[in-house]
Protein backbone atom coordinates (compact mmCIF):
# COMPACT_ATOMS: atom_id res chain seq x y z
CA UNK A 275 0.00 0.00 0.00
CA UNK A 276 1.10 3.54 -0.68
CA UNK A 277 2.54 5.58 2.18
CA UNK A 278 -0.39 7.37 3.76
CA UNK A 279 -0.15 11.10 3.99
CA UNK A 280 -1.86 13.75 6.03
CA UNK A 281 -2.09 17.22 4.51
CA UNK A 282 0.26 15.94 1.81
CA UNK A 283 2.94 14.90 4.32
CA UNK A 284 3.78 11.19 4.68
CA UNK A 285 3.28 10.21 8.32
CA UNK A 286 5.39 7.34 9.64
CA UNK A 287 3.23 4.74 11.34
CA UNK A 288 0.03 5.70 9.56
CA UNK A 289 0.24 2.66 7.27
CA UNK A 290 0.34 0.40 10.33
CA UNK A 291 -3.12 1.60 11.27
CA UNK A 292 -4.75 0.11 8.19
CA UNK A 293 -6.97 -2.89 8.98
CA UNK A 294 -8.46 -5.05 6.28
CA UNK A 295 -12.12 -5.77 7.02
CA UNK A 296 -14.29 -8.34 5.29
CA UNK A 297 -17.30 -6.46 4.06
CA UNK A 298 -20.26 -8.84 4.12
CA UNK A 299 -22.52 -7.30 1.45
CA UNK A 300 -25.73 -9.04 2.56
CA UNK A 301 -28.14 -9.58 -0.31
CA UNK A 302 -31.71 -10.90 -0.17
CA UNK A 303 -31.76 -14.66 -0.51
CA UNK A 304 -33.03 -17.95 0.85
CA UNK A 305 -30.21 -19.29 3.02
CA UNK A 306 -30.07 -22.88 4.22
CA UNK A 307 -29.03 -23.90 7.75
CA UNK A 308 -25.66 -25.09 6.40
CA UNK A 309 -24.83 -21.73 4.82
CA UNK A 310 -23.38 -18.49 6.17
CA UNK A 311 -26.13 -15.89 6.31
CA UNK A 312 -28.03 -13.10 7.95
CA UNK A 313 -31.56 -13.86 9.10
CA UNK A 314 -31.76 -17.45 7.89
CA UNK A 315 -32.20 -20.72 9.80
CA UNK A 316 -29.35 -21.69 12.15
CA UNK A 317 -27.61 -25.04 12.18
CA UNK A 318 -29.03 -25.70 15.65
CA UNK A 319 -29.38 -29.22 17.08
CA UNK A 320 -32.98 -30.27 17.53
CA UNK A 321 -32.16 -31.70 20.97
CA UNK A 322 -30.69 -28.44 22.27
CA UNK A 323 -33.16 -25.91 23.72
CA UNK A 324 -33.06 -22.39 22.31
CA UNK A 325 -31.31 -20.17 24.87
CA UNK A 326 -33.40 -17.83 26.99
CA UNK A 327 -32.66 -14.13 27.11
CA UNK A 328 -30.18 -13.54 29.97
CA UNK A 329 -31.50 -10.05 30.76
CA UNK A 330 -33.76 -10.83 33.69
CA UNK A 331 -33.29 -8.03 36.16
CA UNK A 332 -36.52 -6.37 37.31
CA UNK A 333 -37.76 -3.58 35.05
CA UNK A 334 -36.53 -0.13 36.06
CA UNK A 335 -39.53 2.03 37.10
CA UNK A 336 -37.65 5.14 35.94
CA UNK A 337 -36.89 3.75 32.49
CA UNK A 338 -38.35 5.66 29.59
CA UNK A 339 -41.79 4.53 28.53
CA UNK A 340 -41.08 4.08 24.85
CA UNK A 341 -41.56 0.39 24.46
CA UNK A 342 -38.05 -0.64 25.46
CA UNK A 343 -37.72 -3.29 28.15
CA UNK A 344 -35.01 -2.81 30.75
CA UNK A 345 -35.31 -6.47 31.64
CA UNK A 346 -37.74 -9.38 31.72
CA UNK A 347 -39.54 -9.79 35.04
CA UNK A 348 -37.65 -12.30 37.15
CA UNK A 349 -40.86 -14.22 37.83
CA UNK A 350 -42.33 -13.93 34.34
CA UNK A 351 -41.88 -15.65 31.01
CA UNK A 352 -38.46 -15.08 29.48
CA UNK A 353 -38.37 -15.13 25.68
CA UNK A 354 -36.09 -17.51 23.80
CA UNK A 355 -33.47 -15.97 21.57
CA UNK A 356 -33.74 -16.13 17.80
CA UNK A 357 -31.08 -16.61 15.13
CA UNK A 358 -29.71 -13.47 13.50
CA UNK A 359 -26.57 -14.53 11.67
CA UNK A 360 -24.33 -17.50 11.05
CA UNK A 361 -20.73 -17.63 9.83
CA UNK A 362 -18.89 -20.78 8.78
CA UNK A 363 -15.11 -20.93 9.15
CA UNK A 364 -14.77 -22.14 5.55
CA UNK A 365 -16.32 -18.84 4.39
CA UNK A 366 -14.81 -16.54 7.02
CA UNK A 367 -11.50 -17.91 8.34
CA UNK A 368 -10.76 -14.35 9.54
CA UNK A 369 -13.09 -14.86 12.53
CA UNK A 370 -11.36 -15.95 15.76
CA UNK A 371 -12.88 -19.44 16.00
CA UNK A 372 -11.98 -21.17 19.28
CA UNK A 373 -10.31 -24.54 18.74
CA UNK A 374 -12.75 -27.27 17.78
CA UNK A 375 -15.38 -24.91 16.40
CA UNK A 376 -16.18 -24.03 12.81
CA UNK A 377 -19.39 -22.00 12.94
CA UNK A 378 -20.34 -18.83 14.79
CA UNK A 379 -24.03 -18.26 15.46
CA UNK A 380 -25.45 -14.92 16.64
CA UNK A 381 -28.79 -14.77 18.44
CA UNK A 382 -30.85 -11.80 19.63
CA UNK A 383 -33.58 -11.54 22.22
CA UNK A 384 -36.74 -10.57 20.33
CA UNK A 385 -37.24 -7.68 22.80
CA UNK A 386 -35.08 -4.60 22.85
CA UNK A 387 -33.49 -3.59 26.12
CA UNK A 388 -32.66 -0.30 27.72
CA UNK A 389 -29.92 -0.76 30.29
CA UNK A 390 -27.14 1.57 31.38
CA UNK A 391 -24.72 -0.47 29.30
CA UNK A 392 -26.71 -1.54 26.33
CA UNK A 393 -29.61 -0.05 24.49
CA UNK A 394 -30.94 -2.49 21.95
CA UNK A 395 -31.26 -6.23 21.58
CA UNK A 396 -29.58 -8.65 23.98
CA UNK A 397 -26.99 -10.61 22.00
CA UNK A 398 -25.61 -14.11 22.35
CA UNK A 399 -22.70 -15.70 20.47
CA UNK A 400 -22.44 -19.46 20.06
CA UNK A 401 -19.21 -20.95 18.69
CA UNK A 402 -20.07 -24.48 17.59
CA UNK A 403 -18.63 -27.58 15.93
CA UNK A 404 -20.96 -28.12 12.98
CA UNK A 405 -19.89 -31.78 12.79
CA UNK A 406 -21.69 -32.46 16.08
CA UNK A 407 -25.06 -31.27 14.80
CA UNK A 408 -27.38 -34.09 13.74
CA UNK A 409 -31.07 -33.26 13.32
CA UNK A 410 -31.65 -29.55 12.87
CA UNK A 411 -34.13 -27.62 15.02
CA UNK A 412 -37.02 -25.63 13.59
CA UNK A 413 -36.47 -21.89 14.23
CA UNK A 414 -38.27 -20.71 17.40
CA UNK A 415 -41.47 -18.66 17.06
CA UNK A 416 -40.78 -14.94 17.40
CA UNK A 417 -43.15 -12.02 18.01
CA UNK A 418 -43.82 -9.76 15.06
CA UNK A 419 -42.23 -6.84 16.91
CA UNK A 420 -38.84 -8.59 17.05
CA UNK A 421 -35.83 -6.76 15.62
CA UNK A 422 -34.58 -9.47 13.28
CA UNK A 423 -33.07 -9.26 9.81
CA UNK A 424 -34.68 -10.44 6.61
CA UNK A 425 -32.95 -13.52 5.14
CA UNK A 426 -29.77 -12.62 3.26
CA UNK A 427 -26.74 -14.38 1.81
CA UNK A 428 -23.31 -12.76 1.76
CA UNK A 429 -21.26 -11.55 -1.19
CA UNK A 430 -18.11 -10.60 0.73
CA UNK A 431 -15.20 -8.45 -0.37
CA UNK A 432 -12.21 -7.07 1.51
CA UNK A 433 -11.78 -3.41 2.25
CA UNK A 434 -8.92 -1.47 3.86
CA UNK A 435 -9.99 0.82 6.67
CA UNK A 436 -8.41 3.61 8.65
CA UNK A 437 -9.60 4.28 12.20
CA UNK A 438 -11.43 7.32 13.41
CA UNK A 439 -8.90 9.74 14.86
CA UNK A 440 -10.00 8.94 18.42
CA UNK A 441 -8.56 5.44 17.91
CA UNK A 442 -5.10 6.70 16.87
CA UNK A 443 -2.22 5.85 19.19
CA UNK A 444 -0.87 8.88 21.05
CA UNK A 445 2.37 8.94 19.01
CA UNK A 446 0.45 9.11 15.75
CA UNK A 447 -1.65 11.99 17.03
CA UNK A 448 1.57 13.73 18.03
CA UNK A 449 3.10 13.14 14.58
CA UNK A 450 -0.02 14.65 13.04
CA UNK A 451 0.11 17.63 15.38
CA UNK A 452 -3.27 16.69 16.87
CA UNK A 453 -4.08 17.24 20.54
CA UNK A 454 -3.95 14.05 22.59
CA UNK A 455 -7.67 14.13 23.38
CA UNK A 456 -8.81 14.91 19.85
CA UNK A 457 -11.66 12.67 18.76
CA UNK A 458 -12.99 14.63 15.79
CA UNK A 459 -11.69 13.51 12.42
CA UNK A 460 -9.89 16.34 10.63
CA UNK A 461 -11.41 17.67 7.46
CA UNK A 462 -10.72 15.44 4.48
CA UNK A 463 -10.10 12.33 6.61
CA UNK A 464 -11.57 9.24 4.90
CA UNK A 465 -14.95 8.46 6.41
CA UNK A 466 -15.55 5.06 7.96
CA UNK A 467 -18.80 4.11 6.29
CA UNK A 468 -21.77 2.13 7.53
CA UNK A 469 -21.81 -1.48 6.36
CA UNK A 470 -21.88 -4.98 7.86
CA UNK A 471 -18.41 -6.49 8.23
CA UNK A 472 -15.98 -8.73 10.02
CA UNK A 473 -12.96 -7.09 11.64
CA UNK A 474 -11.83 -3.61 10.70
CA UNK A 475 -12.32 -0.47 12.76
CA UNK A 476 -15.30 0.79 14.73
CA UNK A 477 -17.36 3.52 13.09
CA UNK A 478 -17.98 5.35 16.38
CA UNK A 479 -20.89 7.75 16.44
CA UNK A 480 -22.69 7.99 19.79
CA UNK A 481 -21.14 5.58 22.24
CA UNK A 482 -17.73 5.90 23.86
CA UNK A 483 -14.68 3.71 23.87
CA UNK A 484 -14.79 3.26 27.65
CA UNK A 485 -15.38 -0.08 29.35
CA UNK A 486 -14.18 -2.24 26.49
CA UNK A 487 -11.77 -4.37 28.49
CA UNK A 488 -12.25 -8.11 28.90
CA UNK A 489 -14.07 -9.01 32.13
CA UNK A 490 -12.02 -12.22 32.39
CA UNK A 491 -8.45 -11.21 31.53
CA UNK A 492 -8.40 -7.42 31.14
CA UNK A 493 -7.30 -7.45 27.47
CA UNK A 494 -8.60 -4.64 25.32
CA UNK A 495 -11.49 -6.07 23.30
CA UNK A 496 -11.36 -5.76 19.51
CA UNK A 497 -13.98 -4.94 16.91
CA UNK A 498 -15.02 -8.31 15.47
CA UNK A 499 -18.45 -8.07 13.83
CA UNK A 500 -20.53 -5.12 12.71
CA UNK A 501 -24.17 -5.53 11.69
CA UNK A 502 -25.54 -2.47 9.93
CA UNK A 503 -28.94 -0.90 9.41
CA UNK A 504 -27.84 0.52 6.07
CA UNK A 505 -25.30 -0.82 3.60
CA UNK A 506 -23.64 2.31 2.28
CA UNK A 507 -22.05 2.54 -1.11
CA UNK A 508 -18.40 3.20 -0.27
CA UNK A 509 -15.26 2.84 -2.29
CA UNK A 510 -14.86 -0.95 -2.07
CA UNK A 511 -15.26 -1.60 -5.76
CA UNK A 512 -18.59 -3.43 -5.44
CA UNK A 513 -21.99 -2.36 -6.56
CA UNK A 514 -24.52 -2.10 -3.73
CA UNK A 515 -27.87 -3.01 -5.28
CA UNK A 516 -29.90 -2.76 -2.05
CA UNK A 517 -28.94 -0.41 0.74
CA UNK A 518 -31.17 -2.04 3.37
CA UNK A 519 -31.42 -5.73 2.47
CA UNK A 520 -31.88 -6.77 6.12
CA UNK A 521 -34.76 -4.35 6.61
CA UNK A 522 -34.03 -3.77 10.30
CA UNK A 523 -33.15 -0.77 12.42
CA UNK A 524 -30.30 -1.00 14.92
CA UNK A 525 -30.20 1.80 17.48
CA UNK A 526 -30.60 5.17 15.77
CA UNK A 527 -30.27 3.60 12.31
CA UNK A 528 -26.66 2.69 13.01
CA UNK A 529 -24.45 -0.33 13.49
CA UNK A 530 -24.38 -2.98 16.18
CA UNK A 531 -20.72 -3.70 16.93
CA UNK A 532 -19.56 -6.84 18.70
CA UNK A 533 -16.20 -6.73 20.48
CA UNK A 534 -14.39 -9.93 21.45
CA UNK A 535 -11.31 -10.74 23.53
CA UNK A 536 -8.13 -11.14 21.45
CA UNK A 537 -6.74 -13.58 24.04
CA UNK A 538 -9.74 -15.94 23.86
CA UNK A 539 -12.91 -15.32 21.88
CA UNK A 540 -14.81 -17.50 24.35
CA UNK A 541 -14.27 -14.78 27.00
CA UNK A 542 -17.25 -12.44 27.52
CA UNK A 543 -17.89 -10.16 24.56
CA UNK A 544 -19.40 -6.68 24.61
CA UNK A 545 -21.78 -4.84 22.32
CA UNK A 546 -22.01 -1.18 21.37
CA UNK A 547 -24.58 0.36 19.05
CA UNK A 548 -23.41 3.37 17.08
Ligand SMILES: [Zn+2]
Nearest residue numbers: 327383385396
Ligand atom coordinates in the same frame (compact mmCIF):
# COMPACT_ATOMS: atom_id res chain seq x y z
ZN1 LIG B 1 -34.52 -10.07 26.42
Ligand SMILES: [Zn+2]
Nearest residue numbers: 488491535541
Ligand atom coordinates in the same frame (compact mmCIF):
# COMPACT_ATOMS: atom_id res chain seq x y z
ZN1 LIG C 1 -10.10 -12.04 27.79
Ligand SMILES: [Zn+2]
Nearest residue numbers: 297431510512
Ligand atom coordinates in the same frame (compact mmCIF):
# COMPACT_ATOMS: atom_id res chain seq x y z
ZN1 LIG D 1 -17.38 -4.57 -1.63
